[in-house]
Amino acid sequence: MLKIKDLRVSYGKLKVLKGVNLEIKEGECLGVIGESGTGKTTLALSIMRLVDEDSSASLEGEIFFQEKNLMEMDEEMIRKIRWNSISIVFQNKEDALNPVHTILDQVKEPIMENGGESKKEATEKAIHLLSQVGLASRCIKAYPHQLSEGEKQRSLLAMALANDPEVLILDEPVSSLDTTSKADMITKIKRLSRGYSVLVVTHDISTVAKLTDRVAVLYGGRIVELASTPLLLSNPRHPYTRGLLRSYPNMTTTKDLQGMKGRMQPVEKGCPFYPRCTQVVDVCKRKNPELQKIGERFLACHRGGILPFLKVKNLTKYFDSFRAVDSVCLTLYEGETLGLVGESGAGKTTLAKSIMGLFHSEGEIYLEGEKVGERDKKFYKTVQMIFQNPRESLSHRLNVLEAVREPLDIYKIGSFRQRSQKVEQTLTEVELPSDEEFLDRYPHHLSGGEIQRVVIARALVLDPKLLIADEPTSFLDASIQAKIVRLLLNLQEKRGLGLLFITHDIALARKVSDRLVVMLKGKIVEEGPTPQILSSPSHPYTRNLLRVAPTLT
Amino acid sequence: MHIKYWEELKKDTFGKIGLVLFLFFIVIVLIAPFITRDPQVQTALVFEAPSLEHLLGTNDVGQDIWSRLVWGARTSLLVAIGVGMLSTFLGALIGASAALIGGWYEEIAMRIIDAFLVIPTVILLILVAAFIRPSIWLLIVLISFLRWQGGARIIRSQTLSLKESVHISAAKSFGASRFYILFRHIIPDLAPILVVSFIYSARMAVFMEAGLAFIGITDPSVVSWGKMMHHALNFYYLDIWKWWLLPAGMALSALILVFAFLGYSLEKIMDPRLRKSNA
């Protein structure tokens, strides 16, 4: 129905859209999601050819509507397309409705202008439309300021439908509404937009979830991911999409809200997301990735989306004849938390130690796609582990400085001074003091929380990308535990740190994990996105875990 | 938002022209004694055409028109600056105090301000001037007293919104005193508005002084452009209006333009919506 090809829009020097390709098929509802400043509204206005109004704007590319290129049309032709074929519901902020004309007049206006209907017919049609969107009859002849936000938004919807367009664009159709009117409005839109080809432009993920069939994610003027709505929302593959979902408060996900590092900034060349991405490689800074079809979705990422960072295949560990870990397969993606849940004796720690190469085991391990044989220094620089009992994992002979510096000493990284600096920097990162006095302390001078932080600092000092945390908080009081968990999540947000979070406590795992793996007697019995496992566990053991999990009632 | 007024003013075409012309007037007025002769001295040389001796010729009583033109600028600028300062001061005093004190005081002040706004002040001024024949200083006071209300209104509303603004609340939460807030926050924030109020009052004062002089109800001993035009008009059948009436009228228009340009330019700078840069 509507095909956008390589659309580029810039205002003066500011490039807003940098080559957008999109297609809205007949009768489908396509969502475009993105934060403010990503160019969503510009995209909507470009289709209506309304950005040209700004004298500094320049438009390139093609927009085909029913095989006709809108970009080649003159003002008079485009005027006939507007509202008759493509109409738009603007976000109702700052007077989207003219304050000096009545609602009826404004809805009637396009019908009379374009349709050639008589005044009486136009009035009848307008009233019909307004009652269809559920506007009370007292509102029909009212002025905009006499209506509530919800009523205004509904009038805008009625107005957009006035000339039976083929394509309906909705720009933030519910953002100005409170939650209840929002739900009502979404139902109305859903019912009334049936049969139209709809483009919904919004920053609100739940609107997209409820309205659209497919959804495109816009960042820095480019589409970075495009897939069917349920797929994209349950399993985002672009780091930006994942970050967006993580930061969106909702009733589905249980992990704590997380942001993304840095802020949106214009990028001259390369991938628009690279300054904020935690898995950047050289090519990301040089070349913009094209939107490519990968499986069921389209994705623009040089690395093929979020990397499967660690892959474990058929890992088996025998203690004599006892199979402590039984052909375990799991994948941990870049920057995500994989919660490994199970009762004591399920083989969680054995699995962790096997991955770390501390136990000899059978099976294969892949790190960033490469098969790992002997664990060498390169491996340990990338993967670090914090052990279950932190106090034991620190030598009582080493003070804080020496303990944290140890990995650097081992790897002979930098000069003595540089190492000390790195230690201080890392201590600050884990929110510990880095003064002389503290550096000089020995483990028995430290509290439980401090020790855990020192251990984390020691694990981080080599800047690993993956941290295996084996019951990192089981020795801590609840209030300290909360802080340590928060710290780990912050590090994840900042560094893209992957976490294999091992715990027996599913309530804790629920707050930190993107995905969950449930382990029983050396085997993995269930694996999936956290909300899905929590809401519909398939294995009886998982169900039992959830039943006995701590609650406050 | 912080606006660099001076920079913006210099960038704006109208602002630039206004500033240059204003400086020109100031310089002329300052060096007047060196470039003119006594404007009041009457000679036997009447109705002389322009010559090197008399740049703009002489009038009906043999006074040098050029000198009278330059000294007329003094009168106009004096009235402009005098009224500008006095009426802005009055406006600021009453407007700001109404906003800060509130209550009955504010109510009364606002009623008086609104009432004055619907009074035809020019005619009232003419009536008063006709009765008391004011000297130039009294004229400044009179015009100021009839013309502070517009400024007061704007200053009050601005002060009110300032009073409620968060950065003032923040300052209060740090324990700032009333005086500190007044001098450190409110007055500096009001400054641009005061300047605009000054400019518009000045512009109106120049017009009023010339107008009153034109209809002959100001101090007859003061040289004034309005009076020059009034006199010159009596001799419209002679060619003399070309170098008598026209220069005076042009000078008057130019001075009013200075204030109009500066005011328009400053207003544009203050209202970011009118500025071009954020299109």
Add this chain to the structure above:
Amino acid sequence: MNLKRKITNYGIAFLIILSLNFLLPRLMPGTPLTAIYGEEVLVQMTPEFKASLIKRFALDEPLYKQFIFYIFSLFRGDLGYSYYQSGSVFQIILAHLPWTFLLVGFSLILSTIGGIILGIESGWRRGKITDKAILTGMMTLSGFPSFFMGIMLLLFFAVNLGLFPLQGARTPYADIYGIWLVLDVVKHFILPLAALVLVEVSGCYLLTRNTMIMTLRKSFILTAKAKGLPDKKVRYRHAGRNSLLPVVTRTGIKLGTAVTGALFIEIIFSYPGVGNLIYSSLLMRDYPVLQGTLLMVAIFVLAANFFVDLIYKKLDPRVQNAY
């Protein structure tokens, strides 16, 4: 609430004018009679006439009684007596009023319509060459004081080119009727009107242009364009209509200053309106006429402002709820 406040304002304004009118002559040195009529006139008056005037305005009574008397005589339409023109001040003013109405009315209508249209067109083309040209022209125009503008038109069109009569509202003692009379009046009318319109138009233009620029930023303009409305409808029906509100308010306030503006123009063209009446009474020191005129003009301005308040409600539906 708002309406009540407005009425209070008008009341206070009216009271201030009344008091000034009453007090000014009585605060001058000498007897009130001297102050009201001036030394020169008194000399010529007969004692009987003086006595009748004192009785008529209760000038021998204490001040507060004089004031009450003053108010009562105002209600009777008695604004005083002009010795020079030997007639009732009220009648004299009434004779001059139509000419001023004609001048002010037409100039206000023309300058407002012209200013609005130019402002809308200019704001719509903001930053383009047409806009810049109109803006510069209008800004320059705003520098010309009304009397200079009048003088220039007079000197150029009437004196130099001889296209229009020099002064007056019609040819004196001309024995003409019907269409010729109308033509004669129009001929006298054009120059003063042109001067006034030229002086007034820039203010209206600047305001319209500014509001237009702000209105064009509003989302409903985008809505209107998206609806596929032709440019003209977007410009006038949507943007223009919304830009009109402040302009109307201004026109109301302008009514007062327009009379003042007309004052100078009337003087220059010797146009027999109220302004000219003020000027001639000023020259003759006919203070009763001066005071009476001020009062009449003030009442007229107050009434006009009130009228505008009423119109405003019709134009902006949002205001209706304010009351």
